[in-house]
Amino acid sequence: MKSDKISESTTNRLSIYLRCLKAVAASGATTVSSKALADDFHLNSAQMRKDLAYFGEFGVRGLGYSVDTLCDHLTKILGLDKEHRVAIMGAGRLGTALADYYGFRRANFTVTALFDNDREKIGTRIGEVKVLDAKNFAATVKRDNIELAVIAVPASCAQMVFEDIVAAGIKAVLNFAPAALRKSSSDVKLKTVDLTTSLESLSFFLAQPAKQNSTNRKRKTKGGRNTAK
Amino acid sequence: MKSDKISESTTNRLSIYLRCLKAVAASGATTVSSKALADDFHLNSAQMRKDLAYFGEFGVRGLGYSVDTLCDHLTKILGLDKEHRVAIMGAGRLGTALADYYGFRRANFTVTALFDNDREKIGTRIGEVKVLDAKNFAATVKRDNIELAVIAVPASCAQMVFEDIVAAGIKAVLNFAPAALRKSSSDVKLKTVDLTTSLESLSFFLAQPAKQNSTNRKRKTKGGRNTAK
DNA sequence: TGATGTGAAGCGGTTCACAGCC
DNA sequence: GGCTGTGAACCGCTTCACATCA
Numbered sequence: 001m002k003s004d005k006i007s008e009s010t011t012n013r014l015s016i017y018l019r020c021l022k023a024v025a026a027s028g029a030t031t032v033s034s035k036a037l038a039d040d041f042h043l044n045s046a047q048m049r050k051d052l053a054y055f056g057e058f059g060v061r062g063l064g065y066s067v068d069t070l071c072d073h074l075t076k077i078l079g080l081d082k083e084h085r086v087a088i089m090g091a092g093r094l095g096t097a098l099a100d101y102y103g104f105r106r107a108n109f110t111v112t113a114l115f116d117n118d119r120e121k122i123g124t125r126i127g128e129v130k131v132l133d134a135k136n137f138a139a140t141v142k143r144d145n146i147e148l149a150v151i152a153v154p155a156s157c158a159q160m161v162f163e164d165i166v167a168a169g170i171k172a173v174l175n176f177a178p179a180a181l182r183k184s185s186s187d188v189k190l191k192t193v194d195l196t197t198s199l200e201s202l203s204f205f206l207a208q209p210a211k212q213n214s215t216n217r218k219r220k221t222k223g224g225r226n227t228a229k
Numbered sequence: 230m231k232s233d234k235i236s237e238s239t240t241n242r243l244s245i246y247l248r249c250l251k252a253v254a255a256s257g258a259t260t261v262s263s264k265a266l267a268d269d270f271h272l273n274s275a276q277m278r279k280d281l282a283y284f285g286e287f288g289v290r291g292l293g294y295s296v297d298t299l300c301d302h303l304t305k306i307l308g309l310d311k312e313h314r315v316a317i318m319g320a321g322r323l324g325t326a327l328a329d330y331y332g333f334r335r336a337n338f339t340v341t342a343l344f345d346n347d348r349e350k351i352g353t354r355i356g357e358v359k360v361l362d363a364k365n366f367a368a369t370v371k372r373d374n375i376e377l378a379v380i381a382v383p384a385s386c387a388q389m390v391f392e393d394i395v396a397a398g399i400k401a402v403l404n405f406a407p408a409a410l411r412k413s414s415s416d417v418k419l420k421t422v423d424l425t426t427s428l429e430s431l432s433f434f435l436a437q438p439a440k441q442n443s444t445n446r447k448r449k450t451k452g453g454r455n456t457a458k
Numbered sequence: 459t460g461a462t463g464t465g466a467a468g469c470g471g472t473t474c475a476c477a478g479c480c
Numbered sequence: 481g482g483c484t485g486t487g488a489a490c491c492g493c494t495t496c497a498c499a500t501c502a
Contacts, residue, residue, distance in 0.1 A: 007471070008430065015429035019407065033483060041409055045483095046473060053485055061484045062480040078429050079436025097326035103407060103425045107432070147435055172431040178248065178332060180270055189434040191427050196332045198420050200244035200307050201237065202401040203336070205418040206376055207308025236493070262461060274461095275495060282463060290462045290501045463500080473490070480482085 010051050011078075016041075017048060018074040025067045033064035084109045085146045087170075089161050090153035091116040091124075091131045094176055098150060099126040112144045134164075141168040148172045155179040162190075239280050240307075245270075246277060247303040254296050262293035313338045314375045316399075318390050319382035320345040320353075320360045323405055327379060328355040341373045363393075370397040377401045384408040391419075 020041045024032050038045035059065045075081050088095045091114045117134040124131050149165045158177035172189045178196040249270045253261050267274035288294045304310050317324045320343045328340050346363040353360050378394045387406035401418045407425040
């Protein structure tokens, strides 16, 4: 009921619950129990109930959850009932790939513009989206009501770009640059997706002696590890 | 000393330490203390010492760490002293963007090939990298000694592709598809980067009443939150 | 003196197990 | 009977604080 102090692991999982529920809805079921969902998508049923309990009592004891109403609740909780406008900083490979990433549209995000300072790129189009001069960023944010920015520039200029973003009044930032950005005001939410770190973490795993044998592990409802982290 | 039971948070941070150390090395310093590093890159000094302690005693009391030797140690620990060969599954926007992602090369990863089953794409080139027929995947893995696979296909076929990857004997997988993949054998390391979830988590933040005021927080050595999660 | 390495305390998230309600 | 909602136990990572050593 009190949506205070929700951990990031919880919000990540909410997103996953919604995805799973949509799959269930597509299969035609109208009601689902936490256990059934957990089994089908290898989640943890107790954890799911606890996550949902932060926001209300959506279930019916002895029965489970109504698929549709829970979908609606989660959509609203995650703020996906309203459109969010997005700017992408950097029109390189990654920026342009993101510009027509289907997931944006699916989640009610609209990429309004790409920003770059390369004269060659400014004025071109990626699908429907124009590449604009980074100089006009702040003005465009105001005019187009942009709420979210994606950093897809090289690490060397990421900090500078981040400060411009904050200065323009944007409160949510998704960062792809492999750099630890310093945030001055803490009412800005910064989420970093660090491919280098992910990659090197996998490399670490490959470098290990690979001593684990896959057969002698607990194998109950749990199955895989939780996906959200 | 015992490199057993290293948590993922720790390996992620090791990667970040290495990055920071390289920046320090570039600045010309030859020695650095955990506190100095922590201050400059807003890390936690105690945590860094503890992370390193899993692997040995690299520091000198009263002095700190030798930048070069610690770099070498971390490079070896993360397995970055050996080249790793990578296959990317899916030659869509994301796959092709990743194919010439600079971070791969920097971290001693070599993208050997892209795989797709679209006749239109097979045979084309993305920079230096050829797009091959997914049918030849297993054979190519053997021939080219591919150790790591990246999933950049739509969610609907991700599970199938993942199973092919595991069947081909690959032990480390980076998944970009918004899908919870089931792994049968647990000696495969699967790391998922879920853009949809990241995005929706930011949306959740935007949907909150924004009650926090940024001024009344502890502000000591800690500064920002830890970057690795 | 200064900075490492580390036991111990602290804390937050996960899992358990059961009371409560349909 | 079945399944939710939730206090309590549990667990692992983080932080503290200090003994230890150059």
